Amino acid sequence: MTGNTVADKDFGQRFHALMEVVVRRLPFGLAKVVAPSFLGFALINGFTFAVDLLLLTAFRSGLGLPVPLAFTVAYVLAFGLSFVLNRALNFRSHAPVGPQAGLYAVAILINYLAFILGVGSALTAIGVQYLVSRVVAGACEAAFMYSVMRWIIFRDTKQGYCR
Incomplete structure (x- = not known):
């Protein structure tokens, strides 16, 4: 889903219209x-x-991976999905995907180090259950990632939509 096909554009427009409503x-x-x-x-x-x-x-819990490795693999997979969905549906960007993917990679690296490993692993290390640690880290990363996506990565979107 790249936002370049007619079906993707229609779905992105419907998503946008629903968010406005x-x-x-x-x-x-x-x-x-x-x-x-x-x-x-x-x-x-x-x-x-x-x-x-x-x-x-x-x-x-299922495979018994160490916390940092489990955080990392889950994070990378989920954020790849987030990039595709936000690009196509939410920000409806038509800029070249390569530079955006590069900026996104830098943003998620910073986010990962600061919030996922930093906050998430630190909370787990002091005894907070790993899922609770991840939820707290998630709240921190949400503010950071929205700001980066809106004003840096997908800055080509129409101002009327992004306000």
């Missing part, structure tokens, strides 16, 4: 401060985070 209906004046791209990011990354946790559980 939902944002317009947010209570308490939130429609003025929540961008449709933020809602789209939250939905896509909520889904890919669930994939990450399922993979982490399979690799750690």
Whole structure:
């Protein structure tokens, strides 16, 4: 799903339209401060985070991999899926994928070192259960990754959509 086929563009446009409808209906004046791209990011990354946790559980509890290795493999797979879905559906980017993938790789490396291994492994090391550690690390990485995706990686998107 690259966002280059007619079907992908139609699905991306429908996803965008749905995010706009939902944002317009947010209570308490939130429609003025929540961008449709933020809602789209939250939905896509909520889904890919669930994939990450399922993979982490399979690799750690199922296969018995060490925590850092289980975090790493699950993280890389889930973030690959996040990149594809956010590029095609949420930010609907049409810029060359190569430079974006390179920027994304740098962003996830920084994110991985700071939040996944840093926060996640540190919390596990002090006795916090590994899934709880991953959820806490996930909250930190969400703010970082949305900012990087919106203003650096997918900066070619229309301003009207990303606000």
